[in-house]
Amino acid sequence: xxxxxxxxxxxxxxxxxxxxxxxxxxxxxxxxxxxxxxxxxxxxxxxxxxxxxxxxxxxxxxxxxxxxxxxxxxxxxxxxxxxxxxxxxxxxxxxxxxxxxxxxxxxxxxxxxxxxxxxxxxxxxxxxxxxxxxxxxxxxxxxxxxxxxxxxxxxxxxxxxxxxxxxxxxxxxxxxxxxxxxxxxxxxxxxxxxxxxxxxxxxxxxxxxxxxxxxxxxxxxxxxxxxxxxxxxxxxxxxxxxxxxxxxxxxxxxxxxxxxxxxxxxxxxxxxxxxxxxxxxxxxxxxxxxxxxxxxxxxxxxxxxxxxxxxxxxxxxxxxxxxxxxxxxxxxxxxxxxxxxxxxxxxxxxx
Amino acid sequence: xxxxxxxxxxxxxxxxxxxxxxxxxxxxxxxxxxxxxxxxxxxxxxxxxxxxxxxxxxxxxxxxxxxxxxxxxxxxxxxxxxxxxxxxxxxxxxxxxxxxxxxxxxxxxxxxxxxxxxxxxxxxxxxxxxxxxxxxxxxxxxxxxxxxxxxxxxxxxxxxxxxxxxxxxxxxxxxxxxxxxxxxxxxxxxxxxxxxxxxxxxxxxxxxxxxxxxxxxxxxxxxxxxxxxxxxxxxxxxxxxxxxxxxxxxxxxxxxxxxxxxxxx
Numbered sequence: 023x024x025x026x027x028x029x030x031x032x033x034x035x036x037x038x039x040x041x042x043x044x045x046x047x048x049x050x051x052x053x054x055x056x057x058x059x060x061x062x063x064x065x066x067x068x069x070x071x072x073x074x075x076x077x078x079x080x081x082x083x084x085x086x087x088x089x090x091x092x093x094x095x096x097x098x099x100x101x102x103x104x105x106x107x108x109x110x111x112x113x114x115x116x117x118x119x120x121x122x123x124x125x126x127x128x129x130x131x132x133x134x135x136x137x138x139x140x141x142x143x144x145x146x147x148x149x150x151x152x153x154x155x156x157x158x159x160x161x162x163x164x165x166x167x168x169x170x171x172x173x174x175x176x177x178x179x180x181x182x183x184x185x186x187x188x189x190x191x192x193x194x195x196x197x198x199x200x201x202x203x204x205x206x207x208x209x210x211x212x213x214x215x216x217x218x219x220x221x222x223x224x225x226x227x228x229x230x231x232x233x234x235x236x237x238x239x240x241x242x243x244x245x246x247x248x249x250x251x252x253x254x255x256x257x258x259x260x261x262x263x264x265x266x267x268x269x270x271x272x273x274x275x276x277x278x279x280x281x282x283x284x285x286x287x288x289x290x291x292x293x294x295x296x297x298x299x300x301x302x303x304x305x306x307x308x309x310x311x312x313x314x315x316x317x318x319x320x321x322x323x324x325x326x327x328x329x330x331x332x333x334x335x336x337x338x339x340x341x342x343x344x345x346x347x348x349x350x351x352x353x354x355x356x357x358x359x360x361x362x363x364x365x366x367x368x369x370x371x372x373x
Numbered sequence: 374x375x376x377x378x379x380x381x382x383x384x385x386x387x388x389x390x391x392x393x394x395x396x397x398x399x400x401x402x403x404x405x406x407x408x409x410x411x412x413x414x415x416x417x418x419x420x421x422x423x424x425x426x427x428x429x430x431x432x433x434x435x436x437x438x439x440x441x442x443x444x445x446x447x448x449x450x451x452x453x454x455x456x457x458x459x460x461x462x463x464x465x466x467x468x469x470x471x472x473x474x475x476x477x478x479x480x481x482x483x484x485x486x487x488x489x490x491x492x493x494x495x496x497x498x499x500x501x502x503x504x505x506x507x508x509x510x511x512x513x514x515x516x517x518x519x520x521x522x523x524x525x526x527x528x529x530x531x532x533x534x535x536x537x538x539x540x541x542x543x544x545x546x547x548x549x550x551x552x553x554x555x556x557x558x559x560x561x562x563x564x565x566x567x568x569x570x571x572x573x574x575x576x577x578x579x580x581x582x583x584x585x586x587x588x589x590x591x592x593x594x595x596x597x598x599x600x601x602x603x604x605x606x607x608x609x610x611x612x613x614x615x616x617x618x619x620x621x622x623x624x625x626x627x628x629x630x631x632x633x634x635x636x637x638x
Contacts, residue, residue, distance in 0.1 A: 124542070
């Protein structure tokens with residue numbers, strides 16, 4: 023697969039260092055996922071040329087745009103990059119049409135051609151009849167689509183989206199996400215989507231790159247990342263309990279706790295299992311489950327039809343129980359219980 | 374609950390000085406209206422000297438404002454958007470004409486643009502251009518005292534405008550100058566208009582720097598404020614008429630522009 027974007031981004035911001043490698047193929051959509059302050063937006067700004075690179079390189083479509091060691095730097099206006107900003111930044115004094123025509127016009131098209139191209143893009147995002155409206159007359163979802171059309175109208179080799187759905191309400195978000203997926207699928211260049219919402223990332227991206235504290239902590243397709251999280255942050259995103267320990271065959275030692283797993287691993291390993299796999303008992307259970315430990319309830323929250331119980335003990339764990347079971351066990355913070363996990367419901371993999 | 378029902382109590386200690394302040398501002402204007410020679414007004418307005426001075430005032434104030442906008446908007450942009458060493462000092466220097474007595478400004482202009490001045494002598498020898506005691510000199514004197522008003526207003530507007538619009542423009546292929554003309558300037562247009570109005574009003578009323586640098590020649594450098602001053606020594610009625618005109622022009626134009634531009638922000 024031809025890599026359209028090949029970048030090693032090293033940048034500094036407020037005493038924080040970003041050091042991320044990114045490769046995106048033509049037509050591929052990559053989501054840069056991470057908690058707030060992880061450096062996602064800085065990475066996007068570096069790619070757009072709005073923030074300087076201190077080391078590394080940025081190669082797009084075979085051309086070196088940034089290479090600090092050779093003093094190569096391309097200003098933002100000369101990069102084949104389109105950006106959809108988080109709050110869109112549509113120019114308030116221009117109509118939707120002129121907002122979209124702005125890019126083609128700056129890149130050499132005459133007024134008539136630029137407007138024709140803009141109209142074409144507005145039609146494509148379903149806003150052909152809103153062309154004359156000013157941004158403040160558009161709804162959030164419409165403004166988002168105009169911003170997307172504006173970024174795509176310059177035919178960018180790299181499309182950057184910064185939390186494209188964050189500013190929308192839940193209902194609009196659903197429709198706009200489906201719409202966005204269609205347009206990203208049609209974009210022949212590389213696409214980088216910056217988000218802290220795992221659902222946006224899973225629905226829209228072909229591949230996830232997860233950053234924490236300015237470093238890539240995990241990357242892969244949605245199935246791999248959701249099945250085998252490698253950090254607490256990712257585990258929380260995909261709703262799994264995750265422990266790191268030493269494995270020796272079917273046994274993984276996590277702190278003082280020895281867990282038996284179905285998978286065979288040796289050396290440093292992760293163990294992951296869903297909260298629903300954790301059973302709670304008032305006294306030490308007899309019989310089959312081999313992974314049993316004493317725990318203390320620290321919190322209980324609603325989680326769908328069930329309750330999610332936070333437990334402390336040899337390991338920090340979340341358990342999902344039915345309201346009936348919770349009532350039977352009298353689950354209140356401070357209550358001592360026994361937690362049990364069947365080996366067959368755990369997954370172990372090398373760290 | 375609602376503001377209309379509950380009467381707001383105003384302390385007497387504030388109400389009295391506030392009332393006196395208002396009276397102090399309004400009474401002289403009322404005096405002007407009361408003492409105006411209303412019966413002979415039409416005849417006096419038609420006197421050629423009056424119209425000449427009025428036209429000269431309007432023209433020089435307008436040209437001075439254009440000069441201030443042309444030079445002042447880029448200066449304001451520089452102060453608001455570019456980090457450079459000594460920026461605070463530059464900002465302080467820009468405001469000096471605000472606090473400088475205009476007569477001192479006029480003397481300073483003479484020292485630089487006068488026929489023996491630093492730039493004036495060069496202009497005189499190279500191009501045969503003389504600025505002092507000409508209409509161009511009037512424009513220069515007015516621009517000197519009025520430009521800080523424009524720079525301060527526009528810089529404030531630029532600081533209030535989100536610089537990320539310029540970034541968005543850059544990602545769409547606009548260089549810094551294009552981003553400024555196509556995006557930033559339209560966004561701060563109300564601020565520029567407000568600054569231009571203040572600048573124009575200040576230029577229209579300019580007296581000290583003008584009389585020092587450009588003199589008081591009817592038809593050439595005698596603007597309305599100068600005409601008022603001269604008339605005061607010979608003919609009080611004429612001075613009142615001229616003042617009335619100046620007052621009317623300022624109020625009408627300020628009111629018209631205020632509704633159109635400034636009120637909307």
